[in-house]
Amino acid sequence: MSTATACQHRHRFGREISGAAADFVIAALRRTYAVEDLALTGRDLCATIGEPVAADAFAGLMRRLEFVTGKMTDRTLYENRPGRAAPPDPFAALVARRDVQPIGPGMFVLQGEFLRLQRHFDEHWRAIALRLGAVEQDNPAVWPVELYRKIDYFADFPHQVILAAPVKPHHADRAAVASAYARREDYAAVATDHLAPSTFGLQSAVCDTCYFALQGARDHHDTLYTTRNKVFRNECSETGSLDRLTSFTVRDIMFVGSERYVLAQREAMLEQAVAFLDHLDLDATIAAANDPFFTGDAMIKTVYQNAADLKQELLVTLPFNGREMAIGSVNLHQDFFGRCFDIAQPDGRPVWSGCLGIGFERLIYAIYAQYGLDTAAWPAHLREILES
Numbered sequence: 001m002s003t004a005t006a007c008q009h010r011h012r013f014g015r016e017i018s019g020a021a022a023d024f025v026i027a028a029l030r031r032t033y034a035v036e037d038l039a040l041t042g043r044d045l046c047a048t049i050g051e052p053v054a055a056d057a058f059a060g061l062m063r064r065l066e067f068v069t070g071k072m073t074d075r076t077l078y079e080n081r082p083g084r085a086a087p088p089d090p091f092a093a094l095v096a097r098r099d100v101q102p103i104g105p106g107m108f109v110l111q112g113e114f115l116r117l118q119r120h121f122d123e124h125w126r127a128i129a130l131r132l133g134a135v136e137q138d139n140p141a142v143w144p145v146e147l148y149r150k151i152d153y154f155a156d157f158p159h160q161v162i163l164a165a166p167v168k169p170h171h172a173d174r175a176a177v178a179s180a181y182a183r184r185e186d187y188a189a190v191a192t193d194h195l196a197p198s199t200f201g202l203q204s205a206v207c208d209t210c211y212f213a214l215q216g217a218r219d220h221h222d223t224l225y226t227t228r229n230k231v232f233r234n235e236c237s238e239t240g241s242l243d244r245l246t247s248f249t250v251r252d253i254m255f256v257g258s259e260r261y262v263l264a265q266r267e268a269m270l271e272q273a274v275a276f277l278d279h280l281d282l283d284a285t286i287a288a289a290n291d292p293f294f295t296g297d298a299m300i301k302t303v304y305q306n307a308a309d310l311k312q313e314l315l316v317t318l319p320f321n322g323r324e325m326a327i328g329s330v331n332l333h334q335d336f337f338g339r340c341f342d343i344a345q346p347d348g349r350p351v352w353s354g355c356l357g358i359g360f361e362r363l364i365y366a367i368y369a370q371y372g373l374d375t376a377a378w379p380a381h382l383r384e385i386l387e388s
């Protein structure tokens, strides 16, 4: 057998895979294997993968993906197509005027008008939450490993995990790291046995710590919470732009309590999301999501997620390339966190929960992408934000 690292895999689906289904298949493959090259045209898929993959494992994955995409629906809850002219991609100009300063893949320092807009929209959603009586929270932006374990995160989302570890607490380890990674050395990554095992990681969502902190609660009453922080994903944009970030800012409004309360709050949050997009008059939709999980046992969860409408995404258009980008979502977890963290309602049943989340970097990027960089030409309701 050859030791070549690249191997070629072909598959012919039973039907044409296009549009959202094709995007899903491609994303799922990329999240599962070290894909180097991938083409999907009509029924035919051709993949070059930079690691050995058994043919039957690959064929099995293709069968599951075909099944899942057959179940995908395209249910749209809200649609607004204002039909404005398409300005050019604002990214380079935002960088040139230093509102957006790239410091690494998917990492940006923000300032100026961009940051003012971010603050404004965060305050907008915070005010909605507080008006509805939400308990405001701050969270540490890191998850203890116990949290990951209890929600089986490593099994479902290994591709998104970013763990952190300190240097081992012995002089020899500290001295070895100090010497190997001194400024005079040339390195772009740190890989060493002198790091201690990870006991925490960077959070990939802002709301999980709220439920984790409720562990063991016996009589949790219907409650709204809100929090804002950075979240972290092991990904970045293919073009180095703001469409996909390693670290970004999210405001969540979480609702925890009885099934009836949570379903009612979910509807109320969807209404808030519609009002928000409508007020901004963005080219946007709200639609049921098909999240590409790592394709282990989680495969079936995607089908289920769509079937039960567990996740509605706020999707905005980037007119310069015609692509849709999610700027937020309204999620229904049912009693998932209630069971994982043993949180009980007064009647003893596990609590239900759900959340609305808005990501600000993408939202503001979309506003510039749709309205252009010349804020003097923006409609009055948007200009007012900057004047306030």
Ligand SMILES: [Zn+2]
Residues within 6 Å of the ligand: 205, 206, 207, 208, 252, 331, 355, 356, 357
């Ligand atoms: Zn959330």
